[in-house]
Amino acid sequence: MPEPVENKTANALAEAEAAEEQAQLPLRRDRRRGDDSDAWTGTMPIISSNQAEQRPSAPSSSWAEAAAAADAPARLQPAKPSKDPVLKPPAPEAAPAVPAQPTRSTRSASKAAALADAPLPDFISSPGLFVREQKPRPVGGFRGALYNLTGGGLNLGPSARQREEDELARRISRQLQGSYNTAVLSLKGGIGKTSTTVGVGLTLAEFRGDPPCAIDANPDSGDLVERALGEGIYQQQSPRTITDLLRKIESVDSLTALARYMHHAGRLHLIAGEQDPEVSDSLTAEEYLRIRKLISAYYSVALIDCGTGVTHNAMSGILQSADNLIIAAGYAVSGAKRARSTLHWLASHGYEDLARNAVVVITDKDEVSTRVDKDAIEEHLSGICRQLIAVPHDRGVADGDLVTLDVLRPETRRAYREIAAAIVDGYV
Template sequence: MRGDSSGASTPTQQIIFNPTTRPQAPPRHAPQLEHRDDVRCTRPDVHLEEYLDASRADHRSEGRGDHRARADHRPLTVGDIADLVAERPRPGRGWRAAVHRASGGRLNPGESPAEREERELLERIRRPVIGDYRVAVLSVKGGVGKTSTTIGLGATFASLRGDRVIAVDANPDFGTLAHRVPDPNPATVRDLLRAPSTDRYAEVRAHTTQAPSRLEVLGSERDPSISEAFSAADYERTLDILRRHYNILLTDCGTGLVHDTVGAILAHAHCLVLVATPALDGARSAWATLDWLSAHGWADLVSSTVVVVNQLTDAGADAESLRDLFGQRCRAVQVIPHDPHIARGADIDVDMLRPTTRLAFRELAAMIADDFAAPGGRHR
């Protein structure tokens, strides 16, 4: 065999270059480059339908024998789409809001932890009510802030929700609920029961007082001899009228547990708010009330009770120890701090409360609203 003097390479070393061959076109879905404001960026020219078609084709090829995991190319899920289009809640205050405004909305640092907690608290308070929800506010000791708790709680619900909220004075001992709102209506629950018609909301509204918070109040008789005659049957008739027009009903009870009206109130209540003070006698009275309720067939109501510890003075009473104590047998415990606006004994405006007091009432409302749709609770 004659030698090859040209020194040609073996086929494994041979490199063929054909100048007429055009470079391979980029993939159809390759990102296209563009220049904008001297900044080089990529803009993916991918449509969702094309992505899904390609994903289905890949799965068909895998079904024909290629079962290797493809971590680099998986089908688009609903979660992926949600992540792509999700928008952070806009900040409402602080430096985060300043950055958002200054950037014209293009930079959104999101909510601060405090804003997020506030939003989540409001979401709890605004949970929808199925039908109506009835709250009984009770204490067996006078002067513990039962009526102010009723107004503060009701005003919080009414000011933060869009539905109707009413507080009813069922105290037979000269109740003062109507006098904790401005310009009380002289009409009472007795007038409502004597009304020729209560089918329309306007006919009921004529007997109530509406506070600036939108809370409505239905007062009791000012004559003790007449108010004492308010029976369990009267309360049930009142309840039948109000539940057709209101979503949240709060009843300010008297201090006598053995009064037959209190029995009717408890029988129809979804939640009991038991009001106490940090003082030793106030705590003992509240604990004895829970014992009495458990012994007389209201054990299920005790387990759903929310205890409110009212700090009537600025004295540093140990309210937190009561939170631990009552928390062992009740659903929740909330401490309401001392507030001069409440202490003056006149009408209550939630906008005039200290921020800490206003927050405490919101937390109380959220605790109660947690039961609005509880499948295992009394509210069914």
């Protein structure tokens, strides 16, 4: 039976397609060699399970169709990225954040919290919050004259000298916690021991808020009260002495009762020494300590005029209770040597601290010749004590009579202020 025409036509088309496919095989092998593929060997490529799932396969009827299927992944590979960097466009700048505006209630709460945390000003003890600070008023000199001439309109402030004086006054007037006493002593008489006690006592009374006390513990009929009051006034008053106070000490229980046995030179309160030579040397260390205990209950500062020498009966009690010492000396060679001997004796008898912290006062009471090297004496003594202060020659001191601050030279008064400040420095 002859073959139908449709079948002949289909077979002819299939043979033509197979011939065309056979002609394309060399070109495909060349492309695969350029792509580093292994399909040019003529073997079937290995297809993973994922690729098999992603690419549906149709049944191939020939080797050519299998080769065409292997070429599909190569054709689908993306192009290799270029090695040239790609410039990214700059990111747009972010707009600044606008802070949220606090509401009225928020501002009120913040102010209330700040006021609660801030310390309250002390309007009672700090009146300066409402007053401008003013310069101190100058006293004396060109600055003081200019201030007075302009009615206070032009104030240059105090001079350097006035500032030093103000500092001395501040040191002297410092408030003390407790009672303190300073002993004034020397190994030689007539070199300004009693005059120093009176001058420093009057200076303390001038600057301190509480009155000081001065005690005459001189066993040789001391004249402390006479130098402070004057001999005539002392004789007119009831001349009660330290001996009278000791006899009635058990009945003295107030400042009023104590005042009956004291003398007063302004604000300086004094206890007179015994004038009877047979009795004056009888003051013992125990009796002095009883006096000292009584005085400490009413006075914050006391000066003790010890007389000449350091070996009399009351001296051990005086040194035992003293807070610091004033060693009286003079520019005469004998006076300087006695001052040095006093310090050495103290250091060698258990009072090394008192000797080291002592204030040596050189009073130019008797003018010496130019042969005496005053600078050498001062340099020598200043090296063995805490401070050395020189009192210049002054008739108000050298005459051996009444000592009052009003008649003393300004340099002498300043020296007494320096001594008073130095002993108060030793208390604090």
